[in-house]
Amino acid sequence: MSISMRNITLFLIVGALIFGSGFVQGWNTALLILNMGLISAIMALGVNLQWGFAGLFNIGVMGFVALGGLAAVLVSMPPTTEAWAVGGLRMGIALLTGVATIVGAGNLYRRMAPGNKRTLAMIVFLIGGFLLFRFLFDPAVLAIEKVNPAGTGYLGGLGLPVLLAWPVGGLFAAGAAWVIGKTALGLRSDYLAIATLGIAEIIIAIMKNEDWLTRGVKNVVGIPRPVPYEVDLQASEAFLNRAASFGFHDPVMASTLYVKLAYAGLFAVVLVILLWLAEKALNSPWGRMMRAIRDNEIAAEAMGKDVTARHLQIFILGSAICGIAGAMMTTMDSQLTLGTYQPLRFTFLIWVMVIVGGSGNNWGAVLGGFLIWFLWVEVEPMGAKLMELITAPLNDGYWLKDHLQNSVAHMRLLTMGLILILVLRFSPKGLIPEK
Amino acid sequence: MEFLNAFVAFSNFVIVPAIAYGSQLALGALGVTLIYGILRFSNFAHGDTMAFGAMVTILVTWWFQSMGINLGPMPTALLALPFGIAGAALLVLATDRMVYRFYRAQKAAPVILVIVSMGVMFxxxxLVRFxxxxxxxxxxxxxxFIISARNFKTMTGLSEGLAFRTSQAITIVTAVIVVALLFWFLNKTRTGKSMRAFSDNEDLALLSGINPERVVAYTWIIVAALATIAGVLYGLDKGFKPFTYFQLLLPIFASAIVGGLGNPLGAIAGGFVIAFSEVTVTYAYKKVLIYLLPESLEPSTLVQLLSxxxxxxxxxxxxxxxxxxxxTGLFKGNTA
Structure with a gap:
């Protein structure tokens, strides 16, 4: 009883913090924090599935989130028909060649007897395949990127409703997770960490450089929304009347709040579904098996559990959740800006959320997601106030004062690191410990 | 002549930069591998330790420059290097005292230490950005430059130049000296031997009266020195930017693992393997091929395997x- 009371209190405190920021900084800010908090909570759920349930150390969250963002672009943006006409077929053939090369090399590896001959055959086959791939691929890329480079210059998407991108983002991330898991799971935990860190960097590098697919650093903007546009709302008589009846007479304010609330509603639905599924999974025989594997792999293996297969399974599931969250985030921003994907923000911050919230407990991960996101946003203004207080005795224009006040933006990294270290040291089970 | 030109172009854009980059990676990987061998965890804060050491060195360099102290043709940063090492050593020793020691006493699982090192990295x-x-x-x-491209051309009469930058020469020379010193220390001195004994078998080392805290402290000091030197050399060669040091983490870990985690010799080999493959795969071979191939076969594209x-x-x-x-890596690493 006391535990659940404590948990409810914790959630209420975080809710009050976000609510309070609404009073101080305006409701727009509060809703922004709430929306990103919901998305962060979903990401934290995914990482908690991998780390809390199964003890898998995945620090490639950023890559899976970005793949979700890619899904949002590929599903919902209108297709660039001209680009498809000049390069679509060639690109398709090139990509098929690439896949065939990899599959073929795998077949060679399995079919031929081990030895120098096999190694040689594989190397020759891979190099030949790569050259053929580049031969087909390069002209296709040139052709596609030549089509209106300032406006499109990429293949575009399918022009489907953006909500479809959320499950598709999960599928993209799951596919990537399958490839990584197949190669790196069976290895030691720190090797998995390095492998996931690397794959995340590579996913970002590919998305930044393959302009024909994502427009790279030129960014895709104007991704269609699942919710109405502010300008349409402001033009709608019915909406203005409804808003006025709630006491909102400023149409701009009313419409922005309405849009953000609509997003919050959509995100909350996803979060509730995923949380419910995660709770079911945790308390099922499957969840107990996962924890048994986590706590003692050798014993679990002796009981006949297929440890590697279970690890692969949960690795894919957790990554898929991160992919869904990534697609949701790109939908909310309605743009894909690859320059903003930084590992400190999208990988390590999620880890802080899971650890602080309580690894192994879904509610903890959700709480951590909200709390840490709130702090991530609010540490900067709070730091600025603090710094003003500290530097008050110094004269205006003194270099140290200016330097300190200008560096406030970097307070958040410092604070997050300190929070992580302190929680790990003094309360390693987190705010809501595993049952 | 054509062949010589091709070789010079290849040296200028591939061999010399790769040796310099490989030396920087090797020094970084040595730090990672030492921590792994003795403290038994993968230190994710290593890239930022490099950045911190380099930062202190830069600040002292600026101070020296403002006082008019310099080394003539050599970069002033070399003079400031000891201060950087001292700064980084103080920082990692303080971190060890305040953060890592607690987990060591608890005999926490390595993966917990990795997460802790993530916090330290933050x-x-x-701090560095602040x-x-x-x-x-x-x-x-x-x-x-030691040899600029133009001087090389007039000296040899070739149409390709071979530029040899001071920072590259310093990187290579420093790396050789540092590695020689490190191996002398590990193999010949009493402390070095106790470090190796501790890495091979902790219990046996404790039984034979080796003070673990002393071993750990020495390890951190050496790691701080290696990290600072690697960070400063990289900064001299390619410019200092805090975020690039975080990104270096991946090639550094790759070097250490490819060579065999926990094996110093492997870390050096791994550094060069990674550096050479990065540079050779991403180099555009057009220039070299134009010299080597007959005119009819000359490539029209850049001939770059990957951007x-x-x-x-x-x-x-x-x-x-x-x-x-x-x-276990190319050289047998510590797999426990």
């Missing part, structure tokens, strides 16, 4: 191949 990253800012800084001074933005993918691919086919 803090160090924040003090020097997130922007790039230039601090190299002195003579820029330079994919250099991380190269180190990663090698890492995966080694992990799949030889999980």
């Amino acid at each position: 803090v160090m990253n924040g 003090i020097i800012g997130p922007d790039g800084q230039q601090f190299a001074d002195g003579e820029r 330079t933005d994919y250099k991380f993918a190269v180190s990663f691919a090698i890492l995966i191949i080694v992990l799949l086919f030889k999980p």
Whole structure:
């Protein structure tokens, strides 16, 4: 009883913090924090599935989130028909060649007897395949990127409703997770960490450089929304009347709040579904098996559990959740800006959320997601106030004062690191410990 | 002549830069591997330790420059290097005292220490950005070239130039000296021997009266020195920017793992393997091929296997191949 009371209190405190920021900084800010908090909570759920349930150390969250963002672009943006006409077929053939090369090399590896001959055959086959791939691929890329480079210059998407991108983002991330898991799971935990860190960097590098697919650093903007546009709302008589009846007479304010609330509603639905599924999974025989594997792999293996297969399974599931969250985030921003994907923000911050919230407990991960996101946003203004207080005795224009006040933006990294270290040291089970 | 020109072009754009980059990676990987061998965890804060050491060195360099102290043709940063090492050593010793020691006493699982090192990484990253800012800084001074491309051309009469930058020469010479010193220390001195004994078998080392805290402290000091030197050399060669040091983490870990984690010799070999493959795969061979091939076969494209933005993918691919086919690394690493 006391535990659940404590948990409810914790959630209420975080809710009050976000609510309070609404009073101080305006409701727009509060809703922004709430929306990103919901998305962060979903990401934290995914990482908690991998780390809390199964003890898998995945620090490639950023890559899976970005793949979700890619899904949002590929599903919902209108297709660039001209680009498809000049390069679509060639690109398709090139990509098929690439896949065939990899599959073929795998077949060679399995079919031929081990030895120098096999190694040689594989190397020759891979190099030949790569050259053929580049031969087909390069002209296709040139052709596609030549089509209106300032406006499109990429293949575009399918022009489907953006909500479809959320499950598709999960599928993209799951596919990537399958490839990584197949190669790196069976290895030691720190090797998995390095492998996931690397794959995340590579996913970002590919998305930044393959302009024909994502427009790279030129960014895709104007991704269609699942919710109405502010300008349409402001033009709608019915909406203005409804808003006025709630006491909102400023149409701009009313419409922005309405849009953000609509997003919050959509995100909350996803979060509730995923949380419910995660709770079911945790308390099922499957969840107990996962924890048994986590706590003692050798014993679990002796009981006949297929440890590697279970690890692969949960690795894919957790990554898929991160992919869904990534697609949701790109939908909310309605743009894909690859320059903003930084590992400190999208990988390590999620880890802080899971650890602080309580690894192994879904509610903890959700709480951590909200709390840490709130702090991530609010540490900067709070730091600025603090710094003003500290530097008050110094004269205006003194270099140290200016330097300190200008560096406030970097307070958040410092604070997050300190929070992580302190929680790990003094309360390693987190705010809501595993049952 | 054509062949010589091709060779000079290849040396200028591939061999010399790769040796310099390989030396920087090797020094970084040595630090990672030492921590792994003795403290038994993968230190994710290593890149930011490099950044911190380099930052202190830069600040002292600026101070020296403002007082008019310099080394003539050599960069002033070399004079400031000891201060950087001292700064980084103080920082890591303080971190060890306040953070890592607790987990050591608890005999916590290595993966917990890795997560803790993530926290330390955040803090160090924040500190560096707080003090020097997130922007790039230039601090190299002195003579820029030992041999400039133009001098080389007039000297040899070839149409290709071979530029040999001071920072590259310093990197290579320093790396050789540091590695020689490190191996002398590990193999000949009493402390070095106790460190190796501790790495091979902790219990046996404790039984034979080796003081673990002393071993750990020495390890951190050596690691701080290696990290600072690697960070400063990289900064002299390619410019200092806090975020690039975080990104170096991947090739550095790849080097250490490819060579065999916990094996110093492997770390050096791994550094060069990674550096050479990154540079050779991302180099555009057009220039070299134009010299080598008859006119009719000359390439019209850049002949670049992968664009330079994919250099991380190269180190990663090698890492995966080694992990799949030889999980202990090229040299037998510490697998426990």
